[in-house]
Amino acid sequence: xxxxxxxxxxxxxxxxxxxxxxxxxxxxxxxxxxxxxxxxxxxxxxxxxxxxxxxxxxxxxxxxxxxxxxxxxxxxxxxxxxxxxxxxxxxxxxxxxxxxxxxxxxxxxxxxxxxxxxxxxxxxxxxxxxxxxxxxxxxxxxxxxxxxxxxxxxxxxxxxxxxxxxxxxxxxxxxxxxxxxxxxxxxxxxxxxxxxxxxxxxxxxxxxxxxxxxxxxxxx
Numbered sequence: 199x200x201x202x203x204x205x206x207x208x209x210x211x212x213x214x215x216x217x218x219x220x221x222x223x224x225x226x227x228x229x230x231x232x233x234x235x236x237x238x239x240x241x242x243x244x245x246x247x248x249x250x251x252x253x254x255x256x257x258x259x260x261x262x263x264x265x266x267x268x269x270x271x272x273x274x275x276x277x278x279x280x281x282x283x284x285x286x287x288x289x290x291x292x293x294x295x296x297x298x299x300x301x302x303x304x305x306x307x308x309x310x311x312x313x314x315x316x317x318x319x320x321x322x323x324x325x326x327x328x329x330x331x332x333x334x335x336x337x338x339x340x341x342x343x344x345x346x347x348x349x350x351x352x353x354x355x356x357x358x359x360x361x362x363x364x365x366x367x368x369x370x371x372x373x374x375x376x377x378x379x380x381x382x383x384x385x386x387x388x389x390x391x392x393x394x395x396x397x398x399x400x401x402x403x404x405x406x407x408x409x410x411x412x413x414x415x416x417x418x
Contacts, residue, residue, distance in 0.1 A: 200264045202227060202290075204250035204280050205271035209296065211236035213268060218243050225259045228271075251280040256288065266292035274298055281311050333408065336396070343401055346372070351393040352412050361385035363410050368403035372396050 199222045203214040206228035214237060218224045224243035226234065231247040248255030250271060261267065267284040269277035274297045281295035297306065297313045306313050337346040355363060360371045360383045374381040375394040381387065389395075399407045 199223065199266060200260065201225070202256070202259050202261060202264050202267040202284075204228070204267065204269045205277075205296075206230075206233035206236055206245075207270070207272055208236070210268075210270040213270060214243060215241065225264075227255060227259050250276060251283055253283065253287070256280075256283065261288045261290060264288075264290050266290065267294075269293075269295040271296070272298075278306060278311065281306075285311065333404065333411075333413070345399050345401070345404070347397045347399055347407065349395055349397065349411060351389045351391070351395055353391075354412060355389045356391050358389055359385060360387045360389070365403060365406060368400050369407050369410070370398045372398050 201217050201222050202225045203210050203217070204227045206214070206226050210226065210228070211233070214224050214226045218241060225246060226237065226243060227246045227248060227250050228234065229247065229249050231245070234245045237243075237245070244259075246255060246259045248258065250256070250269060261284060264284075267281070267290045269280040269284075271277055271280075277295040277297065281293045284290040285293045292312075294312045294314060295306065333345075334348050335345045336348045338344070339346070364370055364385065371383055373396040374383050374387065374389075375396075376390060376392070397407065
């Protein structure tokens with residue numbers, strides 16, 4: 199896959215390096231060529247100096263033949279303009295823009311632009327750690343509205359089926375890791391000692407999940 203990363207700050211550089219390590223063909227664009235030093239001498243991709251929303255710069259970066267573009271500069275306006283040009287002018291199939299102001303994310307979503315709000319995600323993650331620190335959250339989705347939790351099965355779950363700990367529309371056991379095998383459980387799947395479970399839980403049901411796991415008493 200051919201990917202353009204616009205913005206070579208900390209986030210852009212880390213994203214570009216991760217994509218390159220995964221075998222993607224990466225081109226990094228930044229108006230300040232000094233930022234390319236963050237990529238290191240071993241970076242196998244291409245760098246292009248210039249403003250990300252400049253069409254000539256994007257053409258030099260190969261936007262016409264790209265499969266994806268990530269606009270990750272430190273400016274919301276730059277990211278959105280770059281993303282819209284990539285999407286509407288050059289028809290890049292996958293476009294993601296970083297936004298700092300979470301209030302803008304809803305507006306851009308209506309324009310068909312995928313956004314990542316590091317501010318909203320960060321605030322949600324801090325809240326999770328402060329209030330629900332005992333849950334091992336491995337991923338947050340939708341600015342923290344949905345969390346994927348990984349926990350070892352407590353003793354009082356052993357011998358019970360998945361249906362006993364599922365709450366329709368709020369808590370769902372999505373996977374069980376058992377002796378190096380991964381299971382996609384049905385409601386009648388029985389928990390065994392040593393199982394590691396991955397649970398999808400909505401924010402409003404996290405307290406209930408803690409009660410089910412025995413991390414919190416009823417009424418707390």
